[in-house]
Amino acid sequence: MRKKLVAGNWKMHGSLQQNALLLERLKAGMPGVQCAVAVCVPHPYLAQAQSLLADSLVLWGAQSVSEHASGAYTGEVSASMLREFGCHHVLVGHSERRSLFGETDAVVAAKFVAAQKEGLVPVLCLGETLAEREAGHTMAVILRQLSAVIDHAGVVALASAVVAYEPVWAIGTGVTASPAQAQEVHAAIRVRLAELDSGLAGGLKILYGGSVKPQNAVELFAQADIDGGLIGGAALVADDFLAICQAAN
Ligand code: PEP
Numbered sequence: 094m095r096k097k098l099v100a101g102n103w104k105m106h107g108s109l110q111q112n113a114l115l116l117e118r119l120k121a122g123m124p125g126v127q128c129a130v131a132v133c134v135p136h137p138y139l140a141q142a143q144s145l146l147a148d149s150l151v152l153w154g155a156q157s158v159s160e161h162a163s164g165a166y167t168g169e170v171s172a173s174m175l176r177e178f179g180c181h182h183v184l185v186g187h188s189e190r191r192s193l194f195g196e197t198d199a200v201v202a203a204k205f206v207a208a209q210k211e212g213l214v215p216v217l218c219l220g221e222t223l224a225e226r227e228a229g230h231t232m233a234v235i236l237r238q239l240s241a242v243i244d245h246a247g248v249v250a251l252a253s254a255v256v257a258y259e260p261v262w263a264i265g266t267g268v269t270a271s272p273a274q275a276q277e278v279h280a281a282i283r284v285r286l287a288e289l290d291s292g293l294a295g296g297l298k299i300l301y302g303g304s305v306k307p308q309n310a311v312e313l314f315a316q317a318d319i320d321g322g323l324i325g326g327a328a329l330v331a332d333d334f335l336a337i338c339q340a341a342n
Pocket of ligand 1: 102104259263264265266267302303304305323324325326327
């Protein structure tokens with residue numbers, strides 16, 4: 094039985110004051126939560142997360158990482174820097190990074206490896222656009238994005254990673270994949286991995302992300318291959334995020 098994980102992606106939201114309120118509410122709500130919980134905060138707030146969450150069960154992480162270890166890469170943040178601030182997870186390949194910042198499959202794979210080298214758990218985000226789904230290319234896109242990482246890092250690298258299926262058309266739109274649509278893709282990811290390493294496939298956490306709300310989380314998380322969620326908008330509202338975490342109980 095895989096323990097579920099619910100991870101919040103705050104995107105570029107927050108302030109020291111708002112974060113403190115949100116994190117204190119999350120900490121207070123943790124006794125009612127059985128799944129693992131993480132928040133991926135903007136880089137400047139990692140020190141705050143580290144100091145406020147150190148005595149709690151809530152894990153913290155980042156939303157992006159450089160593929161480079163150090164050097165003349167102005168504006169970038171390395172995996173060793175994230176580790177110094179106690180990060181547990183880091184998102185790689187979020188669709189906003191792919192579409193707005195030009196991150197290719199190859200760059201995502203390099204970031205995945207850079208994160209693991211420093212002991213961080215990469216949360217590898219995969220997802221198709223609406224046009225790709227309507228053209229019947231969903232599985233091809235997901236498996237291409239997954240293969241780019243496997244080819245670069247080796248399939249065993251997935252043993253210390255998390256995968257998040259996030260259909261681009263469902264992120265921040267209020268339109269959620271139906272439980273059956275999500276389950277179909279999650280199962281296909283697991284089958285693909287089982288072909289390469291059957292032991293590993295059964296233990297891999299595959300999260301669903303895309304307009305998860307307290308109202309739809311129970312049904313999504315009840316699917317056999319959905320092991321929790323990656324939550325954007327609802328992660329900024331403590332009661333909603335806690336309700337989603339409880340849906341994973
Ligand atoms: C996300 O940002 O990864 C996400 C899933 O956002 P939302 O929950 O708002 O759709």
